[in-house]
Amino acid sequence: MITTLDSRVARLRTHTDTINNAGLYRSAAYGFIGDSLRASVGQPIQLRRARGIANILDNVEQIVFPDEPIVGSMMGLWTLETEVPSYEDQKKTAIAAVEDYLRRRAESEAAKAKNPEEEVFKRPARWSLMSRVHHDASLTYSDYQKMLADMEEHFSGEDIKRYEIGSALEPVLRIRHNEEDRKLMDALPWSPCNHVGLDYNAALVKGLGRMRDEINAYRAATDDADKIEFYDSADIVIRAMIAFIKRYAQTVRKAAESGDDDFERKQELEMMADILDKVSESPPETFREALQALWMLHIMSNLVGGTAMSFSRFDQYMLPFYERDMENGVAREEIAELLCCFWLKINEPKIRTVQSMTVGGTRPDGGSGDTDFTKLCLEVAGEMKLPYPNIAARVSKKTPDWLYDSIVETIKAGCGQPMILNDDVFAENYKKLGYSDDFAYDYFNMGCVEMMIQGKTPLWAGGGGAGYMKCLTEVLAECNKGELAADSFEEFMGHILAKIREALKRSREGAQKRKKSLENVYDPLCSILMQDCIARGKDMFHGGSAGPIHMTMGASSIGTMADSLAAIKKFIYDEKRLTLSRLMEAMDANFEGYEDILVMLDRENQCFGNDIDETDEIANRVFQEVTNTIFELNSLGDEDKYVSTFFSYFTHVLTGEATKATPNGRLAGKSLSDSMAPSQGKDVSGPTGYLNSALKLDPALVTGGYALNFKINPSLTKGAQGSKALKGLLKAFFMSGGPQIQVNFVDADALRAAQADPEKHRNLVVRVGGYCEYFVNLDRALQNEIIERTAHDA
């Protein structure tokens, strides 16, 4: 058991909270990049990027926070913004922007949402839903939410949706600075490597010095002009990386000399400086050295603009250092404290979006990767209760009981972590996709629940998918008009499946078009840390990486879809209590004047999530159509892997806002069901019924991401008996082939209290959809949706 009360960790936690809540920050990155781009006009893009990266690393301010044992911070790149217009002034700007939007909308019918699911994603508004992404906002996140609410009130007489307000506000409520630099960046475009797990292991084993020498040896041995350009770029960057770490050593040493710290801290700073000097070129040997080296690599990838950079299989590549320290008599508590401090670093401001970590699971050689260090990582997560890193624990039929115990205790600590992934699904499915064991067993959850291969997959690319509600609405309309015959439910279902198939096949074309936008994208820094790029002499986006891009497609809100289809089957086809046209009239009227239908749907529909075979089978047919179609796209000869993803992030709220009433009685504007979950409040048969329904969706070809939000009231799992029950549930679910689960573990009262008084509940972390976030940092609509789901369990 770890305790961090009244310790260095507690002081650093306070410090991390303070800088997170200090106000608005402005980035110096645009200036560094702009300066470099102006100086490199005419040179190849790859080299220009390399110089831009080097310019950031050479010039960014380096900060050492009091007390911290591991240094390196994004805060050197960001300064507190002092000249922000008052809220009232910004409100005037906001009103003008929304009025402008309404004017434009009235002028052009085309601007109206014709297909909500597509329309929603064309707009930038979704970023105002997520605090960690909205970098240049001129309002703090909570003020931003207040502004949205104020606008809703101000324009309450207008027919305007919240997402429309958000999309009108985002372009104007920004801090405007370095406009010229930004134009240069956009023209390039800058877009650095993001949403990956780099091959940190290689850098920890070899050391950056040896990697630099390898780059130069390859450079000397080739006369291929393209490769030379790559090696020249890589050389510029790796020298800048080494110099950055050496400069940090000096910065820390200076802090030791000039500060008024006590003797002990000064000695520690000297030691930290020595570590930095060492790991700037040589491989680390101790755990502390390795952790510092890792953090340097990670912070550099963030400083140059990388987002959602993952620690991937942290407990695997850090294990040798942990074991060596243990053999040398280092105390486990000492390692635990370092890890706690490391956890806090990951939660500093401006670390970009969701940083994930995977622990446990089978190794590429088939052996067990479950160790005491795996357990320690889970203990730290349970003690720290922070949103990041977003941890996944990997299990399989071979997982020992003690790891399940550790997972359950961490979940019960109340931070919603870890999520659990099943090797028997993902590793096996990757083999079906043609990956060798070296790839298949090194999968990890990037960001939220997006599966990639550690150090090998260069990119997670959004390839579109099938919008269930769009498919359903179109088929309903075509049947109603008589364009499609639907004399039986089987026939109707056939149209639905065909529609889904078509949408996914169309997505392939879109994905390949989008891929063309990568033509001018290079990332020399991340290519150094991506397996095979150096040996091949190619950038990660240009065929250098060991693995292909994961081109993701999928479909979310299976609950709303399955319940809608179940209702159509039961009431229209089986019992003939409704006609298609009457149901559509009712939906068009948002069920106003059709209360009898609404009550019938509410009380009598057989909803997904209750272990009802008939409905679950409908859900499975839809689900399998998606997984099969996407899997088959891989036989068409494209370079990338098409992977299937069932994860809605927070878009089920957003899409719901723009979606009309649905056949299951869900009213217009209400949230759709999230990811793989049943409709909100419709799973009424308890936790086992919920899981049994999920288990009926065949995961044999699930290859991308999968999020099953499982909410359970804490009172159900109190004490040792409760732990045993929760463990039994989880173990049975995974032994039966469940792909993924994430448990949310706070009760509705706690959430309501936090919503009413955010100041007192800033530390409350909840699972959203594949990732964790501070509850108070969520959009109010999303908060309400989570409360609704939670309350229903009580």
Place this chain on the structure above:
Amino acid sequence: MVFGVQHFSIHDGNGVRTNVFLMGCPLRCLWCHNPEGILKTPSLSFSADRCTGCGACFSLCPEVHQTEGEAHILKRENCRGCFECVAVCKGHALEQVGREMTLSEVMDDVMRDKRYYDASGGGVTLSGGEPMSQFEFTKAVLESCREAGINTAMETCGVAPQANYAQILPLVDTFLYDIKESDPALHRQYTGADNALILSNLAFLSESGARIILRCPIIPGLNDRPAHFEFIAALSKKHPGVEGIELMPYHKLGVSKTSRMGLDRQESYEAPSDETAAHWNEAVLAAGGKIVEY
């Protein structure tokens, strides 16, 4: 006749369990927390606080659903048990409690969670009402569970012929055996019957090698007496089959249930604080009784 199948029950025996609640009970405990179990036929439950006053049930079935002033009242004597009014009730105020289930329906339902029983050491718990009041059906369910390899527990008040217990003895892994009151006269006053049969059945089960956990509802003002705690502790020492004792502190859930079911209004007692309940446990421990931990 079953009034509910509750999945993921974790407070009635080991591991993840499914509780099958059987209708009918020979006792009438003043504090009954499952009063719907006393009934013998499916009945209508009405929660007035959820009624939206939409009137759908009034037009559907004016014989049963009527008004008295502002209030929605039920003429239960007119109810034919069709439960069509439940389907039109917008606010979920009306619910059907109890239904007839065949053995295969019950087994199909409990088998759905077999994977969770296996992973947690759980199984099926028969509860009620009193399972022994539907002896043949109870026995059939237990036999089917045995065949399917499902661990079984049965909650029982002990009021049934000894011969019946003898028949199911090999089919039950754990008896959750109620001890409500030590004094025979008070037992009659609280439950409608004295405790002689209960105590002799307990002795019989223990001697026959059953695994028993004593479940003792403690109702403030009725049986929270030192003598009663000592009696419970003594029972557990006397009978080697008794593995431990579980005190069940009173809660008020039964009171609102009786009003929903249109049953005679139940006396309400003060629900004890966690502290008080802990003192009770201590009293049993002090008297040499063993509190069970699952």
